[in-house]
Every structure is written in C-alpha cells, then in structure tokens.
Amino acid sequence: MTQDQDSEGQRFRLPLLQGVLPVDRAGLTRDVLAGLTLAALAIPGTMGYTKIIGTPVITGLYTILIPMALFAIFGSSRHLSVGADSATAAVVAAGLAGMAVRGSNEWLALCSLLALMAGVLMFAARVLRLGFLADFLSRTVLVGFLTGVGVQVALLEVSGMLGLQRTSNDPLLEIVHDLRLIGESNAYAVCVSLAVLAVILG
Structure with a gap:
C-alpha cells in the first residue's frame, strides 16, 4: 500500500472517542463537576423546549441524552455544544x-420524520x-433570531408564572389574555416564580 493510499484511508476514517480520549485523570474531578453542572442547567432547559415544539416533556430528555452519547463516541471536539435548543424548536x-394538530400523534410523527431527515442531511x-x-x-441575523425566540418564549411563560391557563401560542394574544386575568393569578405560583427569578438573576 502506498503512502497516498494510507493518507487517503486516514482522511475518511471514522473518528471514535476523539473528544474523550485521552482521559486526563488530574482533571477528572473537574470534568465530573462540569458534567453535573451542565446536567442541572440543560435538563430543565431541554424539557422546557418541548413547550415550544409541542411534544411530550420526556422528548426533551431524549434530545439531550442521545445526542451527547453519540457525540461522545463519534465527535472530535471537547468544546462543541450538542443537543436541543430553543431556535431549533x-x-x-x-x-x-x-x-397537523399541535401535540397530536400525527404531529409527533412529523417531528420524528423531520428529525430523521435532518440527521441524514447532517x-x-x-x-x-x-x-x-x-x-x-x-452573526447579526443569528443574534436577532435567537433574541426574538427568547422574547417569544419568555412572553408565553408569563401565564404559567401567574398560575393562569395558556389559551394561545401567539405571544401578543397571550399577554393580552394574561393582563385581563391578572387579578385571578395564583399567589403560590407567583411567589415560586419570583423566587426562581431571584435565584437565576443572582
């Protein structure tokens, strides 16, 4: 086998565990702590994304566990972030x-099909x-898009923070609805929401 053939074979060789190996034993404790911190932040986040896309909450866990496991095997970067995000949702x-009707079986089937198609294209x-x-x-377009998604998600969560039933997926209509029924807010839900915001904002 010639040197050119060797280099050609290495070029198309599927990388395995390149982002994990070699394991730095000296930094293993820090890696475990970083993993636990990421789990504490990412698991609630991905479960929240299911509200945007209209799928069961359990699917949020699938989108963080499965991609991370596969990326650990086939990925080659220690810094790339993988998994679900609000923009994709x-x-x-x-x-x-x-x-299809949001949340129906047909909706879930279409979401699954779209995920498979995206995987094949990737x-x-x-x-x-x-x-x-x-x-x-x-970068300007991406920042603007992600900011818009964040604002939309925040507006749609106001009803939940007030303990009110969501009636629409339109942020503006939902805010108008919340303002009309603000007098019927659940005091416990409001207190918990304010406490969570206080912890997040430090």
Whole structure:
C-alpha cells in the first residue's frame, strides 16, 4: 500500500472517542463537576423546549441524552455544544404549523420524520465536508433570531408564572389574555416564580 493510499484511508476514517480520549485523570474531578453542572442547567432547559415544539416533556430528555452519547463516541471536539435548543424548536414548530394538530400523534410523527431527515442531511454534510457553509451565516441575523425566540418564549411563560391557563401560542394574544386575568393569578405560583427569578438573576 502506498503512502497516498494510507493518507487517503486516514482522511475518511471514522473518528471514535476523539473528544474523550485521552482521559486526563488530574482533571477528572473537574470534568465530573462540569458534567453535573451542565446536567442541572440543560435538563430543565431541554424539557422546557418541548413547550415550544409541542411534544411530550420526556422528548426533551431524549434530545439531550442521545445526542451527547453519540457525540461522545463519534465527535472530535471537547468544546462543541450538542443537543436541543430553543431556535431549533421554534423552527420545527413553525415549519410544521398547519400540517397537523399541535401535540397530536400525527404531529409527533412529523417531528420524528423531520428529525430523521435532518440527521441524514447532517451526515451527508459531514461526508461532503460542507462545514464551511456556516461561515456565510451572518452573526447579526443569528443574534436577532435567537433574541426574538427568547422574547417569544419568555412572553408565553408569563401565564404559567401567574398560575393562569395558556389559551394561545401567539405571544401578543397571550399577554393580552394574561393582563385581563391578572387579578385571578395564583399567589403560590407567583411567589415560586419570583423566587426562581431571584435565584437565576443572582
């Protein structure tokens, strides 16, 4: 086998555990602590994303456990963040709107199909080395989009913080509804919400 053939074989060799090995025993305690911290933050977050996309809460756990396990095996970076995010949830929900009733079995089937299609396309992009396309995404557009998603999610959560029943997925309509029924707010829900905000904001 020639040197060119060796280099060609190494180029297309599937990387395994490159982001995990070698294990630094000296920093193992810090890694475990970092993992626990990430779990404490990411698990509630991914479960919250299910409200955006309209799937059962348990699917939020799937989106954090399965991708992380697979990335630990096949990934090659120790710094890349993988898993669900609010932007993806919002895009999926918007893309499937009108195709099925939100939260129905058909909706879940379409979400699963879309996830599989995205996985196939991502794998194809990896094989074709299309990562450079991300360089053409405008940072300004991404920041604006993510900010908008954050504002939308925050507005839709006001009803839950007040202990009121959500009646719409439109943030503006929901805020109007909350303002009309603010006198019927649940005092316990409001106190818990304020306590959580105090902890988050420090």
